[in-house]
Amino acid sequence: MKPLPTVLVLCTGNSCRSQMGEAILNHDLAGRVRGLSAGTLPQPQVAEGAVEALRLAGLPTDGLYPKDVDRVLEEPIDLVVSVCDNAKEACPIFPRPVKRIHVPFHDPHGEPLESFIAVRDDIRARLVPAVREALGL
Numbered sequence: 025m026k027p028l029p030t031v032l033v034l035c036t037g038n039s040c041r042s043q044m045g046e047a048i049l050n051h052d053l054a055g056r057v058r059g060l061s062a063g064t065l066p067q068p069q070v071a072e073g074a075v076e077a078l079r080l081a082g083l084p085t086d087g088l089y090p091k092d093v094d095r096v097l098e099e100p101i102d103l104v105v106s107v108c109d110n111a112k113e114a115c116p117i118f119p120r121p122v123k124r125i126h127v128p129f130h131d132p133h134g135e136p137l138e139s140f141i142a143v144r145d146d147i148r149a150r151l152v153p154a155v156r157e158a159l160g161l
Contacts, residue, residue: 028058029102029159038063038090040074041107041129044144045151047083052152056161066090073140103158127154
């Protein structure tokens, strides 16, 4: 059986947008892709607002933690999706050619829970179709 395509959602801090992207891809495209996330300068923990926004949508948050992009460079990544401009500019060189797309989202850090929920819904509305299209799913 062929392994699932791996999608890396890349952000700067890997504490909010990319974490929500990982959880949403693994839920909404379960059995079709394997979602990962990482950051170019990861924060110490996932933002509480991101975890709560995912939880309110019934999405799993177990296993989410900030990861440095260097830790995933050897993964068999098929698609890199940068979700912030800084990550797009700082995206590392992978050991083999990897398709890249940029789908930016608002950063809700320091804002009320409603902002995290709005970003979660925007990620679901735009990231999932972009990944489907990029991978021909």
